[in-house]
Amino acid sequence: MAYVAVKGGEDAIAHAHAWLAEARRGDPAVLELSVAQIGQQLGLAVDRVMAEGSCHDRGLAALAIKQARGDLIEAAFLLRAYRTTLPRFGASAPLDTAAMLVRRRISATYKDLPGGQVLGPTFDYTHRLLDFAMEAEGAAPPEPAPEAEADGAPMPRVSGILAQEGLMAAEPASDAPPGDLTREPLAFPADRPLRLQALARGDEGFLLALGYSTQRGYGNAHPFVGEIRMGEVAVGLTPPELGFEISIGDITVTECGMVNQFAGSRTEPPQFTRGYGLVFGHGERKAMAMALVDRSLRAAELGEEAAAPAQSPEFVLYHCDNVEATGFVEHLKLPHYVDFQSELEKIRTLRATADAAQREAAE
Amino acid sequence: MTIAAGYNFGYLDEATKRMIRRAILKAVAIPGHQVPFGSREMPLPYGWGTGGIQVTASILGPRDVLKVIDQGADDTTNAVSIRRFFAKVAGVATTERTTDATLIQTRHRIPETPLREGQILVYQVPMPEPLFRLEPRVTETQRMHALADYGLMHVKLYEDIARYGHVAISYNYPVMVNRRYLMAPSPIPAFDNPKMDRMPALQLFGAGREKRIYAVPPHTEVRSLDFEDHPFVPIRADAACSLCGSRDTYLDEIVTDDRGGRRFICSDTDWCASRREEGR
Numbered sequence: 001m002a003y004v005a006v007k008g009g010e011d012a013i014a015h016a017h018a019w020l021a022e023a024r025r026g027d028p029a030v031l032e033l034s035v036a037q038i039g040q041q042l043g044l045a046v047d048r049v050m051a052e053g054s055c056h057d058r059g060l061a062a063l064a065i066k067q068a069r070g071d072l073i074e075a076a077f078l079l080r081a082y083r084t085t086l087p088r089f090g091a092s093a094p095l096d097t098a099a100m101l102v103r104r105r106i107s108a109t110y111k112d113l114p115g116g117q118v119l120g121p122t123f124d125y126t127h128r129l130l131d132f133a134m135e136a137e138g139a140a141p142p143e144p145a146p147e148a149e150a151d152g153a154p155m156p157r158v159s160g161i162l163a164q165e166g167l168m169a170a171e172p173a174s175d176a177p178p179g180d181l182t183r184e185p186l187a188f189p190a191d192r193p194l195r196l197q198a199l200a201r202g203d204e205g206f207l208l209a210l211g212y213s214t215q216r217g218y219g220n221a222h223p224f225v226g227e228i229r230m231g232e233v234a235v236g237l238t239p240p241e242l243g244f245e246i247s248i249g250d251i252t253v254t255e256c257g258m259v260n261q262f263a264g265s266r267t268e269p270p271q272f273t274r275g276y277g278l279v280f281g282h283g284e285r286k287a288m289a290m291a292l293v294d295r296s297l298r299a300a301e302l303g304e305e306a307a308a309p310a311q312s313p314e315f316v317l318y319h320c321d322n323v324e325a326t327g328f329v330e331h332l333k334l335p336h337y338v339d340f341q342s343e344l345e346k347i348r349t350l351r352a353t354a355d356a357a358q359r360e361a362a363e
Numbered sequence: 364m365t366i367a368a369g370y371n372f373g374y375l376d377e378a379t380k381r382m383i384r385r386a387i388l389k390a391v392a393i394p395g396h397q398v399p400f401g402s403r404e405m406p407l408p409y410g411w412g413t414g415g416i417q418v419t420a421s422i423l424g425p426r427d428v429l430k431v432i433d434q435g436a437d438d439t440t441n442a443v444s445i446r447r448f449f450a451k452v453a454g455v456a457t458t459e460r461t462t463d464a465t466l467i468q469t470r471h472r473i474p475e476t477p478l479r480e481g482q483i484l485v486y487q488v489p490m491p492e493p494l495f496r497l498e499p500r501v502t503e504t505q506r507m508h509a510l511a512d513y514g515l516m517h518v519k520l521y522e523d524i525a526r527y528g529h530v531a532i533s534y535n536y537p538v539m540v541n542r543r544y545l546m547a548p549s550p551i552p553a554f555d556n557p558k559m560d561r562m563p564a565l566q567l568f569g570a571g572r573e574k575r576i577y578a579v580p581p582h583t584e585v586r587s588l589d590f591e592d593h594p595f596v597p598i599r600a601d602a603a604c605s606l607c608g609s610r611d612t613y614l615d616e617i618v619t620d621d622r623g624g625r626r627f628i629c630s631d632t633d634w635c636a637s638r639r640e641e642g643r
Contacts, residue, residue: 010443080404085376185399185574188502314500324409324572328489331410334441338434338471338630341616342533342552345598353528 024069038062047252047281048072052322053079054182054201056251056280073203077323084182091177093236093245097255097278098157101232104282107158108225109259115155120230121282158226159257159274169262169273190313195297196290200279202320204286210310210320211292219296219308223275226259230282254279256287260295265303273302373420374452379403383421383576387567390578395540396508397491402574412445413571415468415487419449422483422567423466428456430464435472435613435630442470459633471534473555475612475634478564480581486549488570491577493537493547513545516588524593533598539586540579548585554597554613559585602627607638 025032039046039062049061053076061079068074104120107113133139162168178193186198199207214221232250239246258275262268275295277287297313299306309315319325371377379401386400405413423429429449433442437459445468446457458464461476470487478484494504497515507513516537523531530536536553540546548556549568559566559579566579579585589595600614605626612634614627629635 009438009440010447013440013443077404077408081406084404182404183401185401187399314502318501323404327409327411327413328572329410330408331489334411334470335434335439336471336550337615338552338613339534339550341600341614341630342554342598344616345600346529346531346533349529349598350527350531357528 024067033066035059035062035066038065044282045070045072045075047279047283048204048286049075049079050280051283051286052076052201052203053083055079055083073322073326077326080323090237090239092248093238095233095235095253095278097229097233097253098155098160099233100155100229100253100255101250102155102229103231103252105155105227105229105231106225107227109158109227110161113158113161115153116151122284155229157229157257158259162226162259162272167272168259169268169271171274186317188314190317192294192298195313195317196276196278196294198317198320199277199290199293202290203322203325204283204289206320206322206325207289207293208285210296210316211289213308214292214296214310219299219310220304221292221296222261223292223295224259225288226257228254228256228284228287230254230284252281254281254283254287256284256291258288258291258295262302273298370452372425372453373423373449374406375403375417375420380421383417386576387418387421387578390567390576391565391580393544394579394583395544395546395577397575397577399574400576402571405571407444407448409572410489411441412468412470412487414569414573414576415470415485415571416445416448416569417571418485418567418569418576419466419468420453422485423449423453423455425453425455427465428458428463430458430461430467430633431469432467432472432474432631432633433470434615435474436632438632460637461633471550471552472613472630473551473558475629475631476637477558478562480563482564484562484564484566486551486566486568488547488549488568488573488575490535491547491568491570491573491575493535493545508544511543513539516545520588520590524590530589530593530595536595537588539588541583542586545588546577546579546585552597552599552613553587553595554599556585556587556595557597561585600627604629604635607635607642609635609638 039058042065045065046058046061049064049072050056050058053061053064060082061075064075064078065072068078102118104122105115105118107117159168163170178197179191181194181197213219230252232252234247234250236245237248238244256277260273260275262271262273264270273295275291277290277294279286279290293310293316296308296310297316299311306312373380382401386398390396390398402414402417405416407413407416419429429446430437431442431446433439436442449455450457461467461474464482466483466485467474468485468487473484492501492504494507494515497519498504498507507515520530523529532553534552535547535550536556538546538548538556538559548559561582561584562579563581565581568577570576587595600616602614603610604612604614606628609629613630615630617626617628618624619626
């Protein structure tokens with residue numbers, strides 16, 4: 001019998017899955033992690049998976065994280081694959097983030113502003129020292145943080161404050177239904193709602209690096225954080241059988257409004273322009289990066305030179321989706337031996353031709 | 364076999380299947396033209412054949428007999444996994460015999476057994492755009508297709524010949540379909556290209572991540588790009604299959620030791636096994 005190529009059959013797959021399940025559980029002597037624990041104590045991971053999985057469900061996101069062994073891109077993929085199977089029975093009304101029940105709201109452009117600055121639960125100003133006390137289990141839960149009475153004053157958005165003075169470029173209002181990437185394939189030119197949808201689902205790391213690149217000269221950004229706010233907003237929906245809007249629940253979102261310089265053009269006076277970021281949960285890094293990239297993608301529409309990667313809608317939008325990216329990068333581990341064989345034969349042929357040419361030249 | 368509970372026949376819902384069938388009909392009507400479609404997230408990763416799977420899921424009927432191959436083989440892990448997926452969510456009969464199949468989903472190969480009228484070959488496609496290595500901007504390549512402006516590719520082939528004496532493309536070798544559209548045949552070896560020409564079976568191509576579907580209807584001319592003085596040459600390893608002795612099929616090279624030992628076997632496992640049975 002000649003050599004038989006090693007091929008993976010059904011058994012190999014089944015056994016690999018069994019091994020995976022065992023590895024997922026880890027040492028059975030250690031207590032199993034519950035989905036509720038992930039939801040409560042790894043909340044920011046849950047937020048990220050909901051954002052990149054573009055499905056707001058804390059329980060399912062926590063389950064996905066458990067199933068994915070903490071691989072957040074794998075978890076986002078699990079959530080997306082589930083999301084596709086869900087029926088669609090409507091679209092919500094636009095979120096009113098000005099009416100947000102704010103847990104955190106900071107502005108880097110004004111020392112004080114209506115509604116004030118609210119630091120909220122943030123890593124900012126923590127000293128990044130490993131807290132070895134946390135290694136011990138069974139410690140008493142931390143004392144509740146001191147609470148202040150909310151003063152109930154409205155918290156207008158900073159972009160609105162600037163717009164009042166005419167210093168912030170107006171955004172064209174539109175009641176047109178926004179495009180939907182999950183139903184229609186991306187096409188160019190992609191309008192801003194479509195770009196924002198792609199960025200909101202986009203990979204945090206990719207957007208972070210792109211946003212960073214605009215700060216380092218690849219895109220010439222001059223951003224200020226007009227405002228970051230995080231808290232609960234009501235989701236409104238108008239069921240056709242009712243005909244009026246009802247609130248179907250509250251979700252946590254993080255919104256970032258970046259204020260950017262704009263030198264002006266022949267038709268527009270110098271003014272500020274907006275970069276906008278909005279993500280599910282508490283995701284400041286993502287919201288800020290998204291706002292930077294949103295603004296840089298507006299270069300062409302604002303008549304700015306658009307040469308940097310972060311200014312190219314095709315470059316950014318085709319590559320920001322980590323479920324697509326991870327699929328195509330990781331598919332390289334699938335068998336390619338048919339193609340590789342043809343490459344082998346081709347390179348042998350090319351080398352033979354080159355050798356013959358060299359011999360001829362030597363003679 | 365029964366269908367897994369909770370899933371529609373073929374996994375996708377009927378509205379999605381209809382959307383995909385419309386894209387397929389358009390693709391068949393304009394051979395070689397890439398039709399955008401609302402590709403869905405599948406329970407398998409992008410890159411594992413989600414485009415082919417969606418095409419198959421949309422056209423599969425209860426009486427179909429499905430064959431799935433990867434690298435020409437029925438027993439490679441991904442082929443096994445996709446075949447199991449359809450057995451689970453559609454309950455269709457599956458086969459490893461090319462002649463018994465009504466629908467064949469493939470990655471990287473065309474079966475050696477000539478396909479006949481009534482059969483459908485579904486290709487999994489990673490990059491549907493034949494020009495993407497020369498021009499990454501989709502907005503630009505769409506313009507080139509609209510104008511049938513394929514000078515860029517001809518220049519690339521010419522430069523290869525000038526530099527190496529040969530066209531340096533060994534797989535995913537570009538083809539002209541129906542003398543109009545430049546098309547990526549998917550990463551099949553160039554050896555398989557001639558099989559596409561005037562094939563009696565319907566050829567469908569699904570690219571899930573790139574969200575494109577294209578098609579070659581039965582008996583359509585498919586010509587590998589070349590020049591009169593440098594005609595297209597399909598290449599294969601110059602050897603015989605060590606299992607069935609074939610000298611005219613595409614072979615995989617098997618490294619047998621670390622001292623340069625090599626063996627060659629047919630990449631099409633069904634063809635090779637059938638030949639050995641006949642020879643017995």
